[in-house]
Amino acid sequence: MPVKHTNYRQPPTPGGLEKIEKGELELYSPELYANMNTGILEEYLEEKNRKDCFKMCPWNWGAILFGIAVGTVFAIITEYVGLKVGVAMSGGSYIVYLLGLILKWRPTLNNNASGANYSATSIGTGFIFTFPALYLLTYDPNYAIGFEGGEPVFLIKSIPPLSIVLVSTMITGILGTLYFIIFRRLWLVDDPLPTPGFEASIKLLEIANDIYRGAAEQASRSIKIIGGSTLVTAIFTFFRDYPIFPNYTSIMDHYFGGEYYEYGTIMQPASTATWTYIDYGLIPIQFAIGWFMKFRTAFLVSTGTLLTWFVIVPLAYGFNVPVYDMQSGMFIGLRDWSVPAMYGYLKIAKIIAIGALLGGGVTALLKMYSVFKPAIEDVIKSLRGGQGADYVKGLGWYEWPVKHIPIMMGVAFVAISVVFIAAGFPPLQVILFAALLAGSTFFLGAIAVKVMGETGSEPVSGTSFIVLLLLVAIFLGTGTSAETTAVMAILGTTVFGCAISMSGAIIGDYKVGIYIGNRPYHLMRSTLLGIIPGAIASVLGAAAFSYGMATGQVNLLAPQANSFALFLQTV
Template identity: 25%
Template sequence: MHDAPSKSGSKLLPANAYTKLAPGEEYQPIVPAADTRAEVTPWSIGLGLLLTIVFAAACIYMALRAGNAIEAAIPIAILAIFFGKLRSPRSTILENVMVQSVGQASGVVAAGAAFVIPALYINRVSIGWWQIFLACAIGGVLGTVLIIPLRKYFVKDLHGELPFPEATAINEILVTGESQSAGAGKILLISFAVGGAFDFLVEGVHLWNANLSTTSMLGSVGEKMAGLGLELQLSGLAALFGLGYIIGIKYAAIIASGSVLSFLVLVPLVKLFGSSAAEFVYAGGKFHIADMSATAIFGKFIKPIGIGAIAVSGLIGILRMGKIVVGSVTLGFKGFSRKGGGEVEAPRTQLDLPPRVVLLVQLGAMLAMGILFFVVGWITPQDSGEPYAFGDCLIFAVVGMVVGYLLSFLFTPVGAQAIAIVGTNPVSGMTLITVVLTIGAMILTGLKGDAGMIIALVVGTAVCTALATSGALITDFKIGYWIGSTPRNQQRFKFLGIVAAALVVAFVVPLMDDAYHFVVPDPSAPPGSDRVISNDKVLPAPQANMIAAVSKGLMDDPANQPWLLYGLGGIVAILLFMAGLPMLAFALGMYLPIAINLAVLGGAAVAWLVARTGGREEVRRARSEQGTLIASGLMAGAAILGIVTAVLRLPAVGAPIRFISVGEEYTFHPVVAGVDKHENFDCDDLRLAPGQDCEVRQVENERGERVATVFVDDVPRRPPESCAEVVVPEQAECSEELGSRTHAWYEGMPGQLAGLGMLLLLAVGCFLLARLGAKWALGDQPPPEEKAADPPA
């Protein structure tokens, strides 16, 4: 827990900004209530929306790829000040607060979606972009209007009693940054460019191989290690490197420790003791462990342990916050029945939306939720293929609406108070509880299958988003209280930011599935099987996989779930709790692939080393303080260019990645009834003209390997690249999908050594950026063409 500062860290803030007020004492903000300087302007709302779009995309991308979202509020505050200084006249401090308030919606909406929505794709349930948008938007709106009645209590009545750690950090940036943060903005933008260029060259151009492994780099030694189930991997991406840079060495090491247990202890043990079994049958599957790779063993037997550990860690986190939960729910009932906060005679700095408007928005959000659930039940058939009756859909809608609203109402104050006290939000545990309770309600009403899962997970998304929004908004309110913003303006335009972020999320999540797929065919499945596994290499989405496992186990196929492995994970979480170690960090490490976690550890190690360079203490501290800027820039830039790369992979736009990729060769190939005709190229697959002769011959390829090659009239044929070139049986579907083949140099030692070298170069670049940023911050080398700073307008 963070303690509240004993005094203001800025000369511009009043002396009692962070201290408890004496009886009768009033806090006077920087901008008095009578001051009518610019606050809501086209500039502040436009820049806020732009940053919302950028950081919503970045947050959802990072959450899907690494299980951790970007903390968007601080970089948005820095960029608000930086861009505000470039315009004439300069932005006022109230405009900068409004930019930050609107933009902060990006992270909360992304968190709500990333924790739940991918679970539908993982469970192979079809969902439209509009359903994603409505789930996120409704949850964000509910989180906003449910916390408004509690604003005065948290922000004014408890002034100086709650530490508000995140709000304090942002407040200091907005206040002191008026004269100091132009250099910080430039470091952030340079890091953005570096991160974007680096990951685009890796994943778009494939100029070097960032997927490093001991199997490839150590030659025969690595192959022998792999035979024993031992393989180290590292994904050298700027996005993951930046994540480690901002997490810090302590938590990165704990996360990596989880991977060490999974990959270097549990996987080899399964390989050792399971190889003697001719066939191992468990959780509805049959496995030949002797033939399974370390990655396959991890996916089948170790990931469920990680899922169990994540789930129990979240629940223990809720239990540890029991007093906060109970007290917050009580506050929620009091706030709902309270009139205060919206009187016309209140000063500008205490004006909320009128209570009547707040109540109408709540009712509107509830009604929208009910309509959404009714439509889901109406358009989604039962397992038998028959549609649900009108009355059934109405029951589903009412039950889903009531459960969703009640849980949002109960959990919203919890999120706000948790953020105000400890700076963290118990989203994982609350979301898990929400999904379990909603599934129970759906089962009791007779709703199972796809429709039941969609409604349960949409409720989970809405509640998760509401919970995250309440924490973000109470932070905004406190910042506005310190500086002198108008709460009503923060509330009105928070709705706009939520809608914009929800639209971005509704675009990015389906895009990532189309480009990379949340689930991919299981390589260990028998031919013709439709068995799939989570795409851990690209889209691990750990929280969503946990939700997917729980929802599928409860609603769809409880008999064939690895409950024992989930239970073992729960025991691991309990042992971590008893040992006083961070449970969720270790559990995420157990679940996430070691390639991700070692990259995160590498970034944290570089940040740790950079903070210890420099001859003087103030230099070391200044270099350490650049970490948030460098990491945020790397992650945001990599995420935005990562989304561009995903677009370049789409067959719908012609897959332009085919023309820029160096290390991998991309081609279209037809897939008929789930069978890849490119991989299974045969004369029987081809559409031949009358009289044409076709045969298969063994031919030596460029690697010196003898492979089967199709010849038509003695001319070698390339594999078919479109559905028009293959025979499609009646009632079968054919789709053209993008496939790739890696070049030998890229997959082998040259490509991997190049990847290792570029990762080291990235580390050197981070050091140089930290040194440059520290010089600018200390005034040793002012940024070029920098004017003397004026006091805040």
């Protein structure tokens, strides 16, 4: 079997290569763990799964509906956490996993149910990063554009019907999910992305497999190891984070807090942060991810951080790069800011990162043309009546029909156009808006998925800002009013964020699915089923949280939404 020279493939082990060539490599074996991300293993498992998964992957409506129900509840919980701290994290999949252990589900069924759960939760990601800006520009006095008779005047006079963003989110969420059919072939099989942290999920499902097979002793040993490490981590996290002292202070902050330690971070005093800023976060999950990734991949993932703090920020300080201050409307040299290193990061390095993300992503897509080509040819073949590689003769659909992608693109374009025009938005701008959403969901979604697979973190807010810029440029260029521009830009960016979140969120389930024998068709099916209930919960939750935040009834940070609102207010 020839070894391909690609961007992400790791060298296989001799023992693993021998077992693959003989067709003897088994799921959950040491050789499987040792040869992950080699590409050779993934191709071997892909062919193996195409035959075996039809027997190994039962469909159970009860399990899927339970996953959706848990995910729908966590959609609202995750929104609150995301608006509170700016990072969206969900724990619903662990509840699904534990029920699967109790009921002795197959690992493949457990992963399907987790996929449905994650889908229902992730569809609301766009509402965390962008949607609250709509309410900030409508109700928050801090974003008033003037005053009349002592009363604030706002850029946006009224909130449009929530049904507009709900319908659009459902449709583009389905489209973003279907796009992953192509992404799966590119970056999970042909040139497998490392996807940091997925190994832990496989280890958990190995325990589920032991329990399903009745190997209680082996499962008990794994549970003890994981349970012990979980307990130690939980105790440490309690001391680090739980506020039991006055002013919401944790134990570690109470005894160690000061210039050198705060909120779980050993840090350089802010008063000395001129040329750079150095801190070390005591974050157990990052130790675990680094352990799984090994040095080379972990170093590559950390390269952006190292470049920022040891190259970009020191150079910016050395040359005293001018930074724009919105309050004064003037450029101020970096050395004149209170904490130069932090402002160098926020005002310079992050902007460079967005450009690098876009430029590197586009370059990566061009380089991947040779891999995109057969996938696109498969789409064309399906439209002409062929069955393509997604159908296994005599067994059924191995993967969701790829021909649904262009069909859904057409449906999304028409449906979004009809919904927005019916709501009174200008037809020309709506048509351009719908076309941009359908196209950007694929191309920027591909970039987001690639970054997610490389770092374990999806740049939803970064790519959403790119879409916001594009929408504002289009609307202002076509003579659209400032209010309509702001409303459509926010709604469009929200819908886009939800759509690409679906492409990126399911990469973990699909990555795990290759190694445990999942049928991709079932993973896609369970994911699609979670979108509609998750979207409904997300819209209602986001509207309530956003209104409460904008009117001062709820204390939420929403850093990304505030940035978007400030940008639109300035424009």
